Amino acid sequence: MDTGTHVVMGIALGGLSLIDPVVAGSTLTTTAVIAGTIIGSQAPDIDTVLKLRNNAVYIRHHRGITHSIPAVILWPILIAGVLWLILPEANLLHLWLWTFLAVFVHVFVDIFNSYGTQALRPFSRKWVALGVINTFDPIIFGIHVVGLLLWMFGLNPVPTFLTMYAIIVVYYISRFAVQHAVKNSVKHTIPDADEIIVAPTMKFLQWRVAAISKTHHYVGRAYGRSITIYDKFERKPLPESDLVKAALKDKNLSAFTSFSPIYRWEITEFDHIYEVRLIDLRYRSNDYYPFVAVAHLNEDLEIVNSYTGWIFSEDKLHKKLDFMPHN
Numbered sequence: 531m532d533t534g535t536h537v538v539m540g541i542a543l544g545g546l547s548l549i550d551p552v553v554a555g556s557t558l559t560t561t562a563v564i565a566g567t568i569i570g571s572q573a574p575d576i577d578t579v580l581k582l583r584n585n586a587v588y589i590r591h592h593r594g595i596t597h598s599i600p601a602v603i604l605w606p607i608l609i610a611g612v613l614w615l616i617l618p619e620a621n622l623l624h625l626w627l628w629t630f631l632a633v634f635v636h637v638f639v640d641i642f643n644s645y646g647t648q649a650l651r652p653f654s655r656k657w658v659a660l661g662v663i664n665t666f667d668p669i670i671f672g673i674h675v676v677g678l679l680l681w682m683f684g685l686n687p688v689p690t691f692l693t694m695y696a697i698i699v700v701y702y703i704s705r706f707a708v709q710h711a712v713k714n715s716v717k718h719t720i721p722d723a724d725e726i727i728v729a730p731t732m733k734f735l736q737w738r739v740a741a742i743s744k745t746h747h748y749v750g751r752a753y754g755r756s757i758t759i760y761d762k763f764e765r766k767p768l769p770e771s772d773l774v775k776a777a778l779k780d781k782n783l784s785a786f787t788s789f790s791p792i793y794r795w796e797i798t799e800f801d802h803i804y805e806v807r808l809i810d811l812r813y814r815s816n817d818y819y820p821f822v823a824v825a826h827l828n829e830d831l832e833i834v835n836s837y838t839g840w841i842f843s844e845d846k847l848h849k850k851l852d853f854m855p856h857n
Contacts, residue, residue, distance in 0.1 A: 540571030
């Protein structure tokens with residue numbers, strides 16, 4: 531989920547912690563626990579700082595080790611320990627328990643996004659992504675905001691947030707039902723599809739659609755059970771050439787292929803410079819595919835420059851690259 535949603539989740543869990551008599555019975559423990567749930571709800575996303583290095587590192591590692599099983603165990607110990615040093619009269623056990631819940635909930639809800647997490651590390655590096663909730667879901671965020679406002683205006687936070695989370699559980703179940711219906715409709719529209727990827731948007735009934743058959747890639751949108759296919763690309767494997775092999779060794783293209791399950795490719799030559807471009811088909815927006823990886827190689831098959839990330843125009847891509855060949 532996005533940062534804002536994790537923040538309101540952390541505050542809500544702090545309010546819900548008052549269901550615990552030990553927390554409710556001590557002002558210092560309440561203060562420490564609310565601080566612990568807020569910090570714990572943010573801690574796994576500390577790997578966002580990897581963006582300061584480059585997109586390749588961020589794409590390859592975001593929601594990786596910081597969302598793993600060891601991290602879910604260690605984050606609460608670290609956070610609770612530091613808070614207990616600041617507020618030694620707080621109950622350490624209950625501070626740890628609620629902080630642990632906040633960290634666990636953060637990782638758990640991230641699993642429901644299309645991006646997913648490597649939550650099973652170190653046992654598996656597989657990305658766990660159920661793809662039923664958009665990274666920012668206005669309904670989930672809005673329900674939390676309403677709950678927090680009711681708490682602020684004097685309602686008891688325990689029944690308020692218990693009711694709120696019951697509603698959210700029903701909402702998650704409904705998202706699975708809609709996703710299942712969309713996949714069935716895509717299968718009916720593209721009977722020969724071997725793989726179907728449906729990704730949520732901020733609109734409840736609208737989903738991104740990408741499908742793979744033995745011969746083609748399909749890209750479209752679903753609105754409920756109504757499927758619209760916008761693009762159909764002939765499915766061609768990447769050439770097994772020295773050029774492609776050299777390009778795929780680049781950190782940006784390597785990060786892209788580790789992240790994207792469905793993409794097409796383009797190879798172009800400009801004045802003795804070769805461009806290898808990989809285009810993720812899951813994120814079509816306004817007739818454009820903004821998530822790409824591009825590498826330029828010279829005639830000796832050396833990388834001149836490269837980039838991976840979100841680009842919404844060719845001009846912006848030019849600016850991201852130190853060198854951009856022209857016709």
